Amino acid sequence: MLIVQKYGGTSVANVERIKAVAGRVSAAAKEGHKVVVVVSAMSGETDKLIGLAQQISPNPGEREMDLLLSSGERVTSALTAMAVEALGHRAMAFTGRQMGIITDTVHTKARIERITGERARKALQDGYVIVVAGFQGITEDDDVTTLGRGGSDLSAVAIASALEADLCEIYTDVDGVYTTDPNIVPEARKLNKISYEEMLELASLGAKVLQTRSVEFAMKYEVPVVVRSSFNNNPGTLVTREDKDMEKVVVSGVAYDKNQSKITVMAVPDTPGIAARLFKPIADANIVVDMIVQNVSSGGNATDISFTVPKTDSKKALTLTEKIARELEAKGVDLREDIAKISVVGVGMRTHSGVAAQMFDTLAGHGINIMMIGTSEIKVSCVIGLKYTELAVRVLHEAFGLSG
Amino acid sequence: MLIVQKYGGTSVANVERIKAVAGRVSAAAKEGHKVVVVVSAMSGETDKLIGLAQQISPNPGEREMDLLLSSGERVTSALTAMAVEALGHRAMAFTGRQMGIITDTVHTKARIERITGERARKALQDGYVIVVAGFQGITEDDDVTTLGRGGSDLSAVAIASALEADLCEIYTDVDGVYTTDPNIVPEARKLNKISYEEMLELASLGAKVLQTRSVEFAMKYEVPVVVRSSFNNNPGTLVTREDKDMEKVVVSGVAYDKNQSKITVMAVPDTPGIAARLFKPIADANIVVDMIVQNVSSGGNATDISFTVPKTDSKKALTLTEKIARELEAKGVDLREDIAKISVVGVGMRTHSGVAAQMFDTLAGHGINIMMIGTSEIKVSCVIGLKYTELAVRVLHEAFGLSG
Numbered sequence: 001m002l003i004v005q006k007y008g009g010t011s012v013a014n015v016e017r018i019k020a021v022a023g024r025v026s027a028a029a030k031e032g033h034k035v036v037v038v039v040s041a042m043s044g045e046t047d048k049l050i051g052l053a054q055q056i057s058p059n060p061g062e063r064e065m066d067l068l069l070s071s072g073e074r075v076t077s078a079l080t081a082m083a084v085e086a087l088g089h090r091a092m093a094f095t096g097r098q099m100g101i102i103t104d105t106v107h108t109k110a111r112i113e114r115i116t117g118e119r120a121r122k123a124l125q126d127g128y129v130i131v132v133a134g135f136q137g138i139t140e141d142d143d144v145t146t147l148g149r150g151g152s153d154l155s156a157v158a159i160a161s162a163l164e165a166d167l168c169e170i171y172t173d174v175d176g177v178y179t180t181d182p183n184i185v186p187e188a189r190k191l192n193k194i195s196y197e198e199m200l201e202l203a204s205l206g207a208k209v210l211q212t213r214s215v216e217f218a219m220k221y222e223v224p225v226v227v228r229s230s231f232n233n234n235p236g237t238l239v240t241r242e243d244k245d246m247e248k249v250v251v252s253g254v255a256y257d258k259n260q261s262k263i264t265v266m267a268v269p270d271t272p273g274i275a276a277r278l279f280k281p282i283a284d285a286n287i288v289v290d291m292i293v294q295n296v297s298s299g300g301n302a303t304d305i306s307f308t309v310p311k312t313d314s315k316k317a318l319t320l321t322e323k324i325a326r327e328l329e330a331k332g333v334d335l336r337e338d339i340a341k342i343s344v345v346g347v348g349m350r351t352h353s354g355v356a357a358q359m360f361d362t363l364a365g366h367g368i369n370i371m372m373i374g375t376s377e378i379k380v381s382c383v384i385g386l387k388y389t390e391l392a393v394r395v396l397h398e399a400f401g402l403s404g
Numbered sequence: 405m406l407i408v409q410k411y412g413g414t415s416v417a418n419v420e421r422i423k424a425v426a427g428r429v430s431a432a433a434k435e436g437h438k439v440v441v442v443v444s445a446m447s448g449e450t451d452k453l454i455g456l457a458q459q460i461s462p463n464p465g466e467r468e469m470d471l472l473l474s475s476g477e478r479v480t481s482a483l484t485a486m487a488v489e490a491l492g493h494r495a496m497a498f499t500g501r502q503m504g505i506i507t508d509t510v511h512t513k514a515r516i517e518r519i520t521g522e523r524a525r526k527a528l529q530d531g532y533v534i535v536v537a538g539f540q541g542i543t544e545d546d547d548v549t550t551l552g553r554g555g556s557d558l559s560a561v562a563i564a565s566a567l568e569a570d571l572c573e574i575y576t577d578v579d580g581v582y583t584t585d586p587n588i589v590p591e592a593r594k595l596n597k598i599s600y601e602e603m604l605e606l607a608s609l610g611a612k613v614l615q616t617r618s619v620e621f622a623m624k625y626e627v628p629v630v631v632r633s634s635f636n637n638n639p640g641t642l643v644t645r646e647d648k649d650m651e652k653v654v655v656s657g658v659a660y661d662k663n664q665s666k667i668t669v670m671a672v673p674d675t676p677g678i679a680a681r682l683f684k685p686i687a688d689a690n691i692v693v694d695m696i697v698q699n700v701s702s703g704g705n706a707t708d709i710s711f712t713v714p715k716t717d718s719k720k721a722l723t724l725t726e727k728i729a730r731e732l733e734a735k736g737v738d739l740r741e742d743i744a745k746i747s748v749v750g751v752g753m754r755t756h757s758g759v760a761a762q763m764f765d766t767l768a769g770h771g772i773n774i775m776m777i778g779t780s781e782i783k784v785s786c787v788i789g790l791k792y793t794e795l796a797v798r799v800l801h802e803a804f805g806l807s808g
Contacts, residue, residue, distance in 0.1 A: 060489075063497075064489075071478045079460050097546070
């Protein structure tokens with residue numbers, strides 16, 4: 001088998017952990033597998049570099065930011081290759097460029113356009129273990145790019161797809177995907193299997209085990225992904241295509257996201273084309289809008305529009321929104337950062353009704369006010385006050401019988 | 405003017421120092437100069453990375469070592485470019501690859517073969533300050549290489565030559581080149597001007613202000629180099645072509661080198677071709693042999709051969725030498741690490757005699773035994789016991805009237 005193994009920051013946090021990773025890689029190689037390893041920066045390293053940049057400049061250039069941030073993964077890839085070699089294998093470290101990871105030019109959150117991977121294929125044939133610096137690529141113009149937070153997951157899945165690997169293992173510091181955050185609900189249960197769609201909802205909602213874009217990528221190219229711990233030998237959670245078994249369960253998990261802010265544009269004159277004028281500049285600024293809700297305002301001929309954006313982008317989004325709100329002659333713009341989004345997710349919702357009603361009822365029963373509601377085929381999300389996050393997760397986890 | 409400014413590790417040691425460097429760069433740009441900045445890793449960073457590698461593997465692969473070590477300069481180049489931009493200039497960070505620094509494939513001590521520099525020329529024309537990661541290049545096969553200790557000096561001089569810069573300023577933590585180490589002789593005097601040849605002897609002998617290969621390069625391509633401090637505005641020392649003024653001074657400086665070891669092959673049968681057989685494998689291992697002395701041994705038909713190698717390579721050189729010594733049926737091999745090399749240097753020696761005699765006399769007068777002697781047109785070197793280093797430097801500095 002050709003296996004891609006990705007190790008996150010805590011899995012390569014220090015020399016001992018890197019040696020442990022090498023041991024795991026060596027075991028897979030000794031079983032006869034070809035192994036491609038993708039590594040993140042040592043934990044804390046990327047934040048340290050960001051801290052340095054912020055001390056230097058309030059608004060550092062993104063091209064230089066990418067050059068800066070990409071160095072952490074290069075260090076880990078070199079060290080990990082050395083550790084694998086020290087165990088008697090032949091190993092080669094590859095940068096994103098040497099792996100042939102070509103991206104677009106959107107610095108700090110670039111998208112992978114293609115992976116050439118010629119040199120890697122040759123090295124694998126020659127019996128090398130390959131250790132790739134995750135999180136990074138290169139533009140056609142030879143500039144270094146990074147793939148955004150958690151981008152090493154995407155590197156791993158994309159490499160697995162490009163090399164037609166049989167399996168992509170994402171090693172992290174948790175045992176797999178849980179029905180909810182075990183730090184909030186100790187009875188949370190590990191899922192053995194989950195569909196790409198569910199994982200996508202859980203990841204995008206803050207379950208933090210697997211980066212959203214990497215799940216999208218895995219789904220699109222049907223890369224089988226296993227999320228598991230690098231600290232033990234537990235089997236982890238397989239993320240794969242939806243199957244019949246999964247539909248029997250109505251709700252698979254409860255997710256929360258504290259990293260969103262809510263922006264409301266009040267009393268916008270209700271004429272066609274408003275939403276487009278409002279959201280185009282935000283999209284142009286590469287800010288990802290998550291939920292959008294529009295209500296007719298008390299006035300009647302005006303409307304309130306609320307939407308959520310990542311907290312890191314909230315100031316930028318607010319500035320843009322205020323500018324457009326003035327042009328649209330809206331009454332005002334309101335930013336709320338003390339919110340959280342709570343979601344219940346499950347492919348079973350496609351064939352079962354009443355999940356939304358039960359969710360609203362449960363929250364109301366505990367005095368939790370709902371500010372926004374959003375739904376998809378397989379999830380229901382509510383924006384609530386930040387301070388109710390843990391309470392909401394606990395009562396929903398219990399209400400949907402997830403403790404098993 | 406087009407100026408290349410190189411800043412060493414202590415000059416970019418932290419955020420404050422990087423901002424100070426940016427201020428200096430900004431001042432030069434405001435005077436109307438085009439500026440190319442070359443930076444080292446923040447001081448301590450390279451040693452930290454080497455330490456990590458040594459904890460991972462007793463014998464880390466050199467290709468991976470280069471990938472590892474090159475990351476330090478990338479960090480500094482990105483941060484420095486940000487700092488220059490924060491002062492209102494346009495700035496771009498360049499990696500060795502983006503600068504087009506093509507080297508041979510001798511990892512960890514690669515030689516620069518050529519610098520394409522197209523992108524840099526374009527960026528300079530467009531009004532950018534360019535900040536290049538020093539110490540690194542790339543092979544034709546796209547692998548990262550490093551240029552050895554002090555390699556950022558070489559990067560700077562080679563870039564100055566490739567871009568036909570008017571001046572190459574090497575910023576460091578000392579005011580320039582001194583007649584000897586001021587830590588040993590407080591009366592040591594800063595030289596305003598020195599010839600490439602003298603600088604070469606001083607650098608290779610351990611004066612530590614400018615890496616040897618960078619001086620060779622500057623001499624070959626006649627790049628005017630100024631060595632000066634980034635901590636003040638003193639004018640520094642100009643390293644340039646020899647001129648008439650210089651010849652008036654017999655001895656320009658006294659240098660010492662504690663980083664050499666002495667290997668002696670005892671009683672080798674004295675037949676033609678011995679030296680070649682002995683030194684070829686050492687050269688093939690990329691170990692630089694400095695002094696070589698051959699004496700006829702007491703026996704008559706056998707000879708002793710002594711030579712010095714860098715201390716870091718002494719174990720490797722010893723192993724190689726022992727192997728050849730057995731083949732040559734020599735009596736034995738002796739390694740001494742407790743030695744130092746003391747040298748007096750000056751282009752004036754070409755026209756003045758008696759320097760060597762005065763040196764031997766001075767050392768003898770203070771009871772310092774001489775183990776090896778080597779001479780060139782413009783220097784005399786003696787290998788002595790390590791513990792006499794400081795004494796020898798002091799008495800020679802005084803004997804040749806260098807305190808001025």
